[in-house]
Amino acid sequence: MKRQAQSIARLPIETKEGIFFASYSQDGLCRLEFPKSTKPSNTPETKQVPGTIQGWHELTTKAVMALLAGAACSRVPPLDLTSGTEFQQQVWRGMQKIDLGQTSSYAELAAAIGKPKATRAVGGACGANPIPLLVPCHRVVASHHRLGGFSGGLHWKRLLLDREQCNVFA
DNA sequence: CCACGGTGGTAGA
DNA sequence: TCTACCACCGTGG
Numbered sequence: 001m002k003r004q005a006q007s008i009a010r011l012p013i014e015t016k017e018g019i020f021f022a023s024y025s026q027d028g029l030c031r032l033e034f035p036k037s038t039k040p041s042n043t044p045e046t047k048q049v050p051g052t053i054q055g056w057h058e059l060t061t062k063a064v065m066a067l068l069a070g071a072a073c074s075r076v077p078p079l080d081l082t083s084g085t086e087f088q089q090q091v092w093r094g095m096q097k098i099d100l101g102q103t104s105s106y107a108e109l110a111a112a113i114g115k116p117k118a119t120r121a122v123g124g125a126c127g128a129n130p131i132p133l134l135v136p137c138h139r140v141v142a143s144h145h146r147l148g149g150f151s152g153g154l155h156w157k158r159l160l161l162d163r164e165q166c167n168v169f170a
Numbered sequence: 171c172c173a174c175g176g177t178g179g180t181a182g183a
Numbered sequence: 184t185c186t187a188c189c190a191c192c193g194t195g196g
Contacts, residue, residue, distance in 0.1 A: 087193060106177055110192090121193040123176040128194090142177065149176030157176090 005030045005083035005130075009049045013061050015068055017159075022060045024053050028078030029060055031130045034152045060134070067133050070163035072100045076134055083130055087118075091125035098139045101164050105143050127151040133160070 007023035007030055018035025049057075056077035063073035081092050090113045098104050104112075106126070110119045126137040132152055138160040142148035150157035 085194080110177090115192080117190090118177095118192050120175065120177045120191060124174090124193060125176095127176055137176085140176080143179090147176095151176065154176090 005080055007031060009047075009053050011049070011053075011057050013057075013064050015064065017068060020064055022057060024049075024056060025080045027080040027082070029056060029076075029131060029134070030080040030083060032060070032064075032132060032134065034132065034156060063134055067100075067160070068163065070100075070165060073134075079131060079134065081130070081135070084125075084128060087121065088125040088128055091122055092129055092131075092135050095126070095129070095135050095137055095140060098136050103139045103141050103161070105141055106148065107143060109140060123149070132156075139164075 005025050005027075007025055010021055010023045013020040013022060015035075020035055021031075021033040022029055023031035023033075059075050059077040063076050066073040081089050084092060091109060094109050094112050095104075106119045106122045107116070110116055110122045115121075122140075126140055127149075129135050129137045132138065138150065138157045140148065147154070147157065
């Protein structure tokens with residue numbers, strides 16, 4: 001069963017690394033996009049959005065800034081992960097338990113949700129993660145100190161782990 | 171069904 | 184070390 005989690009607002013987050021975009025449903029943050037190009041020029045005008053969402057967006061913005069700086073974020077907005085399948089949501093919830101500066105592996109994560117043989121499927125779920133950074137899919141690496149892949153581009157995974165001081169790679 | 175992954179483990183070179 | 188191969192499992196066509 002998969003849903004679509006309709007977004008009612010899509011707001012920009014300007015950072016040193018480019019412009020992220022955050023989408024919100026009525027239940028919270030439902031999507032976070034990596035910057036496409038480093039310089040897509042001006043921001044597409046912020047329309048009027050409900051106060052609740054403005055509050056969430058502030059939290060999201062701070063969280064993204066903090067994580068890019070390798071710092072922990074104290075508060076995060078509510079996350080709407082209902083767009084995923086049951087399995088995917090289990091994986092995503094499991095990822096949220098990985099602390100800053102820590103890493104886990106696809107196998108560990110699979111075992112953590114009681115499906116030790118679903119390692120490869122976990123990889124798929126990571127790739128389907130709608131909210132990278134806040135749901136730290138970049139902290140999931142392969143076995144034997146190998147980096148593994150990353151949908152948003154491996155350079156992001158490297159950058160994030162580097163900022164978080166995870167010198168686990170060779 | 172079938173094919174495809176952000177895997178993991180084994181076997182050889 | 185690196186390559187080749189294969190078992191696994193959830194997802195989408």
